[in-house]
Each structure stands twice: as structure tokens, then as C-alpha cells.
Amino acid sequence: MTGEDDDFEAVVAAIGDRIDPGDRERQRMREAVAALTERAEEAIADLPVSGDVIQVGSTARGTWISGDRDIDLFVRFPADADREELESYGLRVGHAVLPEGREEYAEHPYVTGEYDGFDVDLVPCYRLDSATDIRSAVDRTPFHNEYLDERIDADLAGEVRLFKQFLKGIGAYGSDLRTRGFSGYLTELLVLEYGGFRETVEAAADDWHPPVRFDPENHGQAEFDDPLVVIDPTDPERNVAAVCAPENVARLQHYARELLERPREDLFFPDPTDPLSADEVRDHVRARGTTPVALRFDAPDVVEDQLYPQLRKSVSGVREELDRRGFDALRAATFADESAVLFVELAVAERPAVERHEGPPVHVRQHAEGFYGKYADERSSSGPATASQDADDSGDSETAARSGPPYGPFIDGDRYVVERDREFETAAAFLESDDIFDVALGVHVESALADGYDLLVGEEVGELAAEFGAELAEFFDPEP
The missing domain is CATH 3.30.460.10 (Beta Polymerase, domain 2)
Structure with a gap:
């Protein structure tokens, strides 16, 4: 055997002794x-x-x-x-x-x-x-048990244990809707398919090109839109891997290559993440030059399999709306314990008071005249007041900019364009407004936000470290 083979076998033997x-x-x-x-x-x-x-x-x-x-x-x-x-x-x-x-x-x-x-x-x-x-x-479970009991002997059971522990170590084990990883049944079927732990990780590292499909009992051609498809041997209409998220399939592939290239026990038993302190979170924010925003609220009193899909839906809705409004979300995450958090890191925290709005080409007469007429009438009815003049009247330049007439309409290239007041110049202003409830939110998350939430902006997110220091450590120092 080569040195890498020796190392792999030594690591596997040590882990096997530990988990048997x-x-x-x-x-x-x-x-x-x-x-x-x-x-x-x-x-x-x-x-x-x-x-x-x-x-x-x-x-x-x-x-x-x-x-x-x-x-x-x-x-x-x-x-x-x-x-x-x-x-x-x-x-x-x-x-x-x-x-x-x-x-x-x-x-x-x-x-x-x-x-x-x-x-x-x-x-x-x-x-x-x-x-x-x-x-x-749950009626399927006894059939799963019967199917595997006839096929998994003591030696293969040891191979399954190795694969389970490896998936646990890389954070991809568990079919709950928080993890969205590999279930125990799926793990057993894959090892059964390949004949051992090493064969399974080698296949994942080298041969998997999603969508990956297995049909152990040759049931037929039922179609599933998932990156990994394992047709249930006991039920041809079910994909055992349906809950497995694309990132967990990719995570297995990444760490399978790591294990084969540099075998080591810490892939099976990694050290726990050291939580960040509030000051360390603030240091990360300053170093990155970004503006994280966080909505913190009381975690809804529902089971995790209901909570996490709703949190993911909600943070996705918030992120997409912030992107649409020009605040350029870099990444987003959600955390939950006693509190729940929708966390989005922004490249842009503030936008100009005006935004460009393009109309149709001038030659598309009916639509072009409608666009031109709407904004020309709006401008004439508002008068030619400038933001500075309105500021003199109102004492609030931000309010003045929002209340002024549009700039234009004018022609840019072959189409009408106006520059109109931006509804929210800052991400914070949007997140504090009732418009937050117009994004796609999970039903329990929406109710919790309606009861009240804290908005943390920039270095203020350091306050989250007391409850979510480990999660923030993983966010600011991400790994596969």
C-alpha cells in the first residue's frame, strides 16, 4: 500500500475502535x-x-x-x-x-x-x-428495517458507522429540516450500494456529478428534481435523499476529497467552534467594511422542523428585497435559540436620494406616451421645487428629497427616463418600516416580528455574541 493508503487505514481503524x-x-x-x-x-x-x-x-x-x-x-x-x-x-x-x-x-x-x-x-x-x-x-420504517436487516452484516455495519461518523464530523448528518443532511437510512443504503466506507467516499469524491441517481431495486424511471436521488427500495415513488440539501451533497464531496488526500481523525471529530466575543464581532465588521443588519425577535414556539424552514424562507425574502432595493447583500444566515435572528451582510448600507427608472423606447408610441405623460404631469403638478428649497420649508432634507418632483422625463439613448425619489435611502429605514411585512416571511416568523423586534446595524450586531457567538464565528470565518 502507498503511504496515503496506510494513513487512511490507520485513521479508519482508530475511528472504528472509538465508535464501535x-x-x-x-x-x-x-x-x-x-x-x-x-x-x-x-x-x-x-x-x-x-x-x-x-x-x-x-x-x-x-x-x-x-x-x-x-x-x-x-x-x-x-x-x-x-x-x-x-x-x-x-x-x-x-x-x-x-x-x-x-x-x-x-x-x-x-x-x-x-x-x-x-x-x-x-x-x-x-x-x-x-x-x-x-x-x-412512519409506516415505511418497518419495511426499511426488514430490507436492511437482510443485507447488512456485522462487517458492513462497521462500515456504516464510519460513514455516519464522518457525516457527523463534517456537519452533514441528519434528515431534520435544520440540518437537511443524510439520514441514517440513506447512509446505510449508500454504503450498501458501494460495499464499504472507503468505496463510498471515493465515489463521492471522484464520480458524483449531480444529479446523482441510484435505484437499488430497479424500480423504474420515477423522476425527482434533487441533486441526489436514491429510490427507496421499498417504495418506488420516494426519493430517500429528497431532504438532502445541495450544499450537503457538495460538502460530502469536498471533505471526501480532503479525507482521501490527507486522512486525519479531526474530520470525524472536529474541535468545537470557539465563540466570538462582542468585541471580536465588531472587529470583523470593521475589517470587512460591510454593514451587517440583524432582526432579532423571540423565537416562535414551534418544533425545529417547522421553525427552520420558516427562518430560511424569511431571511431569503429579506435578502432578496434588500438586493432589489440596491443594498447588495453579500451573505445571509439565520440563528435560533431563545431568540431568533435574520442576519444579512450588506455591501451597501445607504443609497442616493434618487433612483433611475427607465421607460419604454420613444418609438413604442402608446406605452411611451403613457410613461411620459404620467411623469410630466407629476412634475408639473409638483412644480419645479428643488430639494434645497423644500428643505428650507420642512427643515428635513431627507423628507424634502422624497417629496420632490421627479427629474425628467428626459431621453437617454432611445427611451424616456426619469430619476425619481427613492423610497428608502438606508437598509435600516426599510427594515424599520411596515414594508418588511410585504416580503416573503414564514407565517410564525411574521407573527413574531409583528410582536416586536430589535434592529441591529453595523457594529451593533456584536450584541448577538452573547447568544450566538459560535454561529457568528462560523459566519465570519466560513468553511465548506
Whole structure:
């Protein structure tokens, strides 16, 4: 083997030892699953319908990483049970198994709680003959479990663990709508497709040219508009990778090349980001010569899978409108904890009092005359007052500029042009106005902003460091 091959194998071996659950850990997991399953079966026996309980997910397939504490138990009920019965019986079993558990809601309610140090989910679903017959999204999971359980042995499970830890290390693991990365099921399917961890990262590094498509069971030609398409082996109408964002596909490709070129353990276990202080944030702002703006408000009380899509939609709407108004957004981000923040860094913070507005070519008579007449009438009705004259009357030169007549219309090239008052000369003025509610905002974000928000401009964004110092560190020192 070459030196790089030796280094790769040494790193992989060290990471494998670190993430492989030991015998005692596996035994504790088995004992916990057995005890919880027994409780669930006893609770099912008291119901007026039949049912069974199965373990699903990575702990069922042996692909879990040492230290993970998640046990997923699915309680399956007959397909002819109606939705209300499914939910009612499922919660009864869940509370019987986890007396101190709490109810959560995905597509339907389930019970989550803790048992002997493990995080446990008790999820009701339908017992079906085929994944194509699903009545709720969770109904697919037992089919995923069955499919992979028949194909992943202990050696391949170790390869899956390596790929999962690598994706965690580069920030691309997780199908939640905050991360929009690679799910556990997707990770397993990719390793199964390529036959190992190294083969998977080599393919991503060298062979992937999005859109990348896999169809493990040759289901057919269902089309999906995603950068990565993995047709669900149990459901031909579903792309397992649908939630995976383009940047996370690209991130995997970038770091796969990094790993192959310079193998090292910190790609699997990176050091945590050191948060910036308020003074350090202000230093970055001064050094960059830009004007960041931030809307800070109370984070809406919704689950993350609702919150983050709305935050992304909202910051995108704000950024696009600031761009449209000439403030040239460089980058944007959104942060959330107790507070939520829409953060946009601007190259231009202030624009002139007037803006150019082009009309149609003069030879397009009907439209040209309409344009000319509108602005000529506006100018004549306003009179030839100048901004300085209005300022003398109003005492406010900014107000004067906005209230004056247009300059023109005049001809520039072959078309009519006017220079008219700009509605907002600064980004701050726009963000403080009610016009902010005309951009595309998430519904809960819009409600939160209506309740009140803080506008931070320029070096004032340093105030965010107390809550979002790590996020600001990543913003001002970005990596792939």
C-alpha cells in the first residue's frame, strides 16, 4: 500500500475502535429493548385489537455509534383500524411502557421518554403488506428495517458507522429540516450500494456529478428534481435523499476529497467552534467594511422542523428585497435559540436620494406616451421645487428629497427616463418600516416580528455574541 493508503487505514481503524459499541454497551441495549418490548406486549394484550412491537432504526440493525442512546420501538396495529384508534391505542401503549414519558407529534402523536439512560420513542403504525400501501409516513420504517436487516452484516455495519461518523464530523448528518443532511437510512443504503466506507467516499469524491441517481431495486424511471436521488427500495415513488440539501451533497464531496488526500481523525471529530466575543464581532465588521443588519425577535414556539424552514424562507425574502432595493447583500444566515435572528451582510448600507427608472423606447408610441405623460404631469403638478428649497420649508432634507418632483422625463439613448425619489435611502429605514411585512416571511416568523423586534446595524450586531457567538464565528470565518 502507498503511504496515503496506510494513513487512511490507520485513521479508519482508530475511528472504528472509538465508535464501535463495546460488549457491555451492546448488552445493556439488548436488556433495555427486551424489558421495553415486554412492557409493550403486556399493554397490547389489554387492548381490544391485536398488535405487535418491533425494534427499528440503527440500534436494531447494529449500525449505531457508541454513545448513542436511542431506542425506537414501533407498535403495529391492523390495517383496518381507523386513525383515531391507532392514535388512541398507540398512546395507551406508550404511556404504559413509559409512565413518565411525554407526548410528541410527528404525523401523529407518539410517546417519548427515558428508560435506564436510553432515549426511547414508542411510535404507533399500521401493519401492512407493502410499503406502497402506507397510510402514514412512519409506516415505511418497518419495511426499511426488514430490507436492511437482510443485507447488512456485522462487517458492513462497521462500515456504516464510519460513514455516519464522518457525516457527523463534517456537519452533514441528519434528515431534520435544520440540518437537511443524510439520514441514517440513506447512509446505510449508500454504503450498501458501494460495499464499504472507503468505496463510498471515493465515489463521492471522484464520480458524483449531480444529479446523482441510484435505484437499488430497479424500480423504474420515477423522476425527482434533487441533486441526489436514491429510490427507496421499498417504495418506488420516494426519493430517500429528497431532504438532502445541495450544499450537503457538495460538502460530502469536498471533505471526501480532503479525507482521501490527507486522512486525519479531526474530520470525524472536529474541535468545537470557539465563540466570538462582542468585541471580536465588531472587529470583523470593521475589517470587512460591510454593514451587517440583524432582526432579532423571540423565537416562535414551534418544533425545529417547522421553525427552520420558516427562518430560511424569511431571511431569503429579506435578502432578496434588500438586493432589489440596491443594498447588495453579500451573505445571509439565520440563528435560533431563545431568540431568533435574520442576519444579512450588506455591501451597501445607504443609497442616493434618487433612483433611475427607465421607460419604454420613444418609438413604442402608446406605452411611451403613457410613461411620459404620467411623469410630466407629476412634475408639473409638483412644480419645479428643488430639494434645497423644500428643505428650507420642512427643515428635513431627507423628507424634502422624497417629496420632490421627479427629474425628467428626459431621453437617454432611445427611451424616456426619469430619476425619481427613492423610497428608502438606508437598509435600516426599510427594515424599520411596515414594508418588511410585504416580503416573503414564514407565517410564525411574521407573527413574531409583528410582536416586536430589535434592529441591529453595523457594529451593533456584536450584541448577538452573547447568544450566538459560535454561529457568528462560523459566519465570519466560513468553511465548506
